Amino acid sequence: xxxxxxxxxxxxxxxxxAVDDSIERLFSLxxxxxxxxxxxxxxxxxxxxxxxxxxxxxxxxxxSVRDTDGHPMVVAHHDGPxxxxxxxxxxxxxxxxxxxxxxxxxxDPFDPRVKTIGGTDVISARGASDDKGQLMTxxxxxxxxxAVHGALPCRVSILFExxxxxxxxxxxxxxxxxxxxxxxxxxxxxxxSMWNAETPSxxxxxxxxxxxxxxxxxxxxxxxxxxxxxxxxNPLHILSAVLAAMHDxxxxxxxxxxxxxxxxxxxxxxxxxKALGMTDEAFLGEIGLKHPSGERGRSVLELxxxxxxxxxxxxxxxxxxxxxxxxxxAKASAKVSFRLVAGQDxxxxxxxxxAFVRARIPGDCSVEFAEHGAGPANILAADSPAVLAAKAALxxxxxxxxxxxxxxGSIPIVGDxxxxxxxxxxxxxxxxxxxxIHSPNEKYNLASFTKGQRSWARILDALAST
Amino acid sequence: xxxxxxxxxxxxxxxxxAVDDSIERLFSLxxxxxxxxxxxxxxxxxxxxxxxxxxxxxxxxxxSVRDTDGHPMVVAHHDGPxxxxxxxxxxxxxxxxxxxxxxxxxxDPFDPRVKTIGGTDVISARGASDDKGQLMTxxxxxxxxxAVHGALPCRVSILFExxxxxxxxxxxxxxxxxxxxxxxxxxxxxxxSMWNAETPSxxxxxxxxxxxxxxxxxxxxxxxxxxxxxxxxNPLHILSAVLAAMHDxxxxxxxxxxxxxxxxxxxxxxxxxKALGMTDEAFLGEIGLKHPSGERGRSVLELxxxxxxxxxxxxxxxxxxxxxxxxxxAKASAKVSFRLVAGQDxxxxxxxxxAFVRARIPGDCSVEFAEHGAGPANILAADSPAVLAAKAALxxxxxxxxxxxxxxGSIPIVGDxxxxxxxxxxxxxxxxxxxxIHSPNEKYNLASFTKGQRSWARILDALAST
Numbered sequence: 001x002x003x004x005x006x007x008x009x010x011x012x013x014x015x016x017x018a019v020d021d022s023i024e025r026l027f028s029l030x031x032x033x034x035x036x037x038x039x040x041x042x043x044x045x046x047x048x049x050x051x052x053x054x055x056x057x058x059x060x061x062x063x064s065v066r067d068t069d070g071h072p073m074v075v076a077h078h079d080g081p082x083x084x085x086x087x088x089x090x091x092x093x094x095x096x097x098x099x100x101x102x103x104x105x106x107x108d109p110f111d112p113r114v115k116t117i118g119g120t121d122v123i124s125a126r127g128a129s130d131d132k133g134q135l136m137t138x139x140x141x142x143x144x145x146x147a148v149h150g151a152l153p154c155r156v157s158i159l160f161e162x163x164x165x166x167x168x169x170x171x172x173x174x175x176x177x178x179x180x181x182x183x184x185x186x187x188x189x190x191x192x193s194m195w196n197a198e199t200p201s202x203x204x205x206x207x208x209x210x211x212x213x214x215x216x217x218x219x220x221x222x223x224x225x226x227x228x229x230x231x232x233x234n235p236l237h238i239l240s241a242v243l244a245a246m247h248d249x250x251x252x253x254x255x256x257x258x259x260x261x262x263x264x265x266x267x268x269x270x271x272x273x274k275a276l277g278m279t280d281e282a283f284l285g286e287i288g289l290k291h292p293s294g295e296r297g298r299s300v301l302e303l304x305x306x307x308x309x310x311x312x313x314x315x316x317x318x319x320x321x322x323x324x325x326x327x328x329x330a331k332a333s334a335k336v337s338f339r340l341v342a343g344q345d346x347x348x349x350x351x352x353x354x355a356f357v358r359a360r361i362p363g364d365c366s367v368e369f370a371e372h373g374a375g376p377a378n379i380l381a382a383d384s385p386a387v388l389a390a391k392a393a394l395x396x397x398x399x400x401x402x403x404x405x406x407x408x409g410s411i412p413i414v415g416d417x418x419x420x421x422x423x424x425x426x427x428x429x430x431x432x433x434x435x436x437i438h439s440p441n442e443k444y445n446l447a448s449f450t451k452g453q454r455s456w457a458r459i460l461d462a463l464a465s466t
Numbered sequence: 467x468x469x470x471x472x473x474x475x476x477x478x479x480x481x482x483x484a485v486d487d488s489i490e491r492l493f494s495l496x497x498x499x500x501x502x503x504x505x506x507x508x509x510x511x512x513x514x515x516x517x518x519x520x521x522x523x524x525x526x527x528x529x530s531v532r533d534t535d536g537h538p539m540v541v542a543h544h545d546g547p548x549x550x551x552x553x554x555x556x557x558x559x560x561x562x563x564x565x566x567x568x569x570x571x572x573x574d575p576f577d578p579r580v581k582t583i584g585g586t587d588v589i590s591a592r593g594a595s596d597d598k599g600q601l602m603t604x605x606x607x608x609x610x611x612x613a614v615h616g617a618l619p620c621r622v623s624i625l626f627e628x629x630x631x632x633x634x635x636x637x638x639x640x641x642x643x644x645x646x647x648x649x650x651x652x653x654x655x656x657x658x659s660m661w662n663a664e665t666p667s668x669x670x671x672x673x674x675x676x677x678x679x680x681x682x683x684x685x686x687x688x689x690x691x692x693x694x695x696x697x698x699x700n701p702l703h704i705l706s707a708v709l710a711a712m713h714d715x716x717x718x719x720x721x722x723x724x725x726x727x728x729x730x731x732x733x734x735x736x737x738x739x740k741a742l743g744m745t746d747e748a749f750l751g752e753i754g755l756k757h758p759s760g761e762r763g764r765s766v767l768e769l770x771x772x773x774x775x776x777x778x779x780x781x782x783x784x785x786x787x788x789x790x791x792x793x794x795x796a797k798a799s800a801k802v803s804f805r806l807v808a809g810q811d812x813x814x815x816x817x818x819x820x821a822f823v824r825a826r827i828p829g830d831c832s833v834e835f836a837e838h839g840a841g842p843a844n845i846l847a848a849d850s851p852a853v854l855a856a857k858a859a860l861x862x863x864x865x866x867x868x869x870x871x872x873x874x875g876s877i878p879i880v881g882d883x884x885x886x887x888x889x890x891x892x893x894x895x896x897x898x899x900x901x902x903i904h905s906p907n908e909k910y911n912l913a914s915f916t917k918g919q920r921s922w923a924r925i926l927d928a929l930a931s932t
Contacts, residue, residue, distance in 0.1 A: 219754050221754075224875060227874050236780075240706040284697065288686030289699055294697055304693060311696075312702040313791060317781050320781070320799075334702075335786075373790065
């Protein structure tokens with residue numbers, strides 16, 4: 001592969017010179033009331049898509065607005081310096097959350113402005129952070145490359161959806177119908193936060209999920225606990241015993257073969273997480289707790305980012321209303337989910353769990369299972385070229401080195417990209433936890449916007465050499 | 467005490483000669499639509515009370531209808547052969563269950579008749595068994611004594627209530643206000659069944675009850691199981707562990723001091739229960755189960771009549787609707803009841819349970835308790851004079867010897883008599899499990915009615931000598 005000769009420094013300079021213009025462009029997009037969940041704003045959503053396609057076309061992208069059963073997609077493509085240059089798919093969404101309660105906003109949510117709050121310059125508007133401000137950081141980086149070099153350092157495809165805030169109903173069908181067009185080497189997803197205002201982060205792993213519902217049946221009707229108590233099987237006892245048996249006293253999951261394939265987090269990774277300075281007390285204190293409850297001897301970050309779990313998410317049986325009823329119910333049920341890490345096979349987890357439960361059901365009782373979804377963990381190895389490139393680029397831009405973190409939850413788009421396009425995702429975003437996304441007075445720090453642009457310029461430069 | 471010289475045989479003969487008249491009297495009572503739960507039948511309830519007071523007065527009782535906030539009580543007194551003769555209080559209820567669905571009745575529920583069903587003569591009507599037919603067996607026995615001897619062998623008081631089928635709201639206040647008048651040596655309660663059509667039974671013990679509700683609180687809000695799973699305490703796990711720990715693998719309750727004061731059932735009693743021929747398979751087969759689930763090595767009759775239990779009656783927490791939600795709830799709760807036998811102190815059971823739970827709550831979580839009633843077991847020792855007298859009397863009347871059985875459940879009136887009047891209760895009834903009480907086509911076997919009358923004549927005779 002020929003190393004493209006698109007030097008970075010003039011691109012960064014160009015971005016710095018054009019800050020006012022980039023703010024004006026973002027303002028134009030922010031003024032469009034693209035609330036996807038409310039049919040009253042259907043035309044506004046299309047207007048936002050048209051605006052973006054027009055802006056991308058003006059930079060030289062082959063951009064189009066694509067109809068779906070819901071709000072349209074924006075798809076755009078731009079060549080790289082060569083046909084075999086690295087190919088990225090950048091994802092963002094142009095729709096925004098509703099704005100009510102409107103009386104809690106200090107300014108009109110669709111009349112964006114730059115304000116100084118507590119000494120920090122912020123862009124204030126609905127969507128400033130989630131996700132219009134974020135996606136424009138990438139578009140501005142591309143624009144600067146084109147202005148300076150007339151070219152981009154990688155092949156770049158872009159997908160903007162308009163239904164992220166309303167459950168993305170059109171996304172899967174669209175990915176399926178356009179898989180060949182959208183497939184790239186790696187996806188860049190810009191919809192997450194930094195670790196803190198000085199420390200950028202790359203979410204390199206997301207835990208997988210298996211959902212199960214179990215219903216234990218005992219007697220063929222609800223029983224009076226006076227007449228039958230002490231002799232008849234109580235499904236609440238059986239269920240409690242099954243669920244209690246899932247963990248040993250050290251917090252480890254006891255289901256046979258549960259940890260098969262699970263590897264310990266490399267010491268270096270653990271060290272880097274430790275360096276982030278998040279104590280168990282701080283993490284749990286925010287939710288009114290003190291002690292990590294999972295596997296003993298591991299930090300909360302390791303527990304939530306890199307260890308698998310078995311959690312009971314719901315449980316019901318017998319009489320649960322006001323007062324008391326001395327019933328032995330005919331059945332009892334629970335919803336149980338497993339968060340998976342690399343190396344764990346969702347189907348094997350499900351099978352082993354079911355065998356574990358069945359082994360604990362008395363011969364005259366029975367158990368029913370219902371499946372509630374399954375997906376493996378999504379992992380971009382911390383030492384993969386894309387992660388290393390992004391990490392170096394971000395560390396050059398920000399005061400603190402970039403943190404490669406895990407995410408305990410699932411982000412559907414990441415699973416969809418992996419399953420449907422066979423493509424890993426690199427999650428990089430410049431939002432902050434105090435951006436009040438989804439709430440009144442949403443903001444995006446001006447530094448997030450400007451240094452975000454520079455960050456993408458650096459990341460594209462770094463990825464070009466991978 | 468002077469032995470009263472009221473010979474039994476002529477009384478039994480008188481009862482046999484008056485069967486047709488006694489049926490007519492019962493029919494008169496059955497025709498009154500005394501449905502206590504439906505205000506439309508308020509006057510009917512009073513009419514039933516008036517009818518009973520009139521009938522008792524006609525035998526020579528000092529009978530009165532007493533107003534309450536609800537339906538009236540009937541109270542009646544009759545002297546015995548001497549001022550220090552044994553004094554019994556007979557309890558029954560004149561109100562009946564609603565009759566809907568009416569179209570499932572083969573005959574008008576308030577037009578009683580004698581029918582032959584499968585070779586057995588039965589009295590068919592609402593209330594034939596529960597409880598008008600039952601209470602009239604006692605009234606007829608008294609009537610025969612008066613007809614033959616002009617006297618009763620014991621001092622007899624009678625209490626008929628009219629709200630038993632609607633929760634007895636007036637009963638406690640009435641007992642409290644009239645405790646001196648109603649207190650007797652022993653209560654005779656005629657509202658239970660025979661062991662089978664050949665075997666009469668005396669319920670000599672009822673288990674007590676302690677009700678508790680526990681709520682375990684963990685985080686100060688519901689959590690996302692992706693972000694916090696594996697690190698944050700899950701109250702459903704804690705609750706399951708607490709409840710599962712209540713029993714060991716042999717089915718024994720593990721709460722410290724739970725069995726303090728509990729004595730083994732005497733071998734002779736166990737033998738007599740065994741002689742009843744109730745197998746575990748038959749008892750459990752009726753409800754779709756096979757294996758006794760409680761303390762290992764004990765029969766279902768011992769388990770339900772004479773052993774204490776800890777049962778979970780309800781449990782709820784987290785997401786329990788359709789589908790799935792990956793939540794770690796802030797709290798989870800369960801309703802737990804304990805059935806108590808002789809020797810167990812309800813307050814000690816409650817205290818020990820709470821200590822048992824508290825010892826299993828992590829330091830950063832908390833537990834709340836709510837009390838749902840408490841009452842000790844009610845026991846009439848199998849070798850008490852009243853039980854022995856009734857047992858001999860019933861065994862003389864029926865084909866099989868009387869069984870002294872336990873009852874696993876609670877009968878509120880028995881607890882009320884004990885607590886408020888300091889009086890034990892002897893539960894003797896002639897209903898059968900196929901009487902369809904509370905259902906369409908309620909019936910009372912003619913033999914239950916006629917041999918029931920003779921049984922009470924015998925019991926009064928036997929009690930007179932105690």
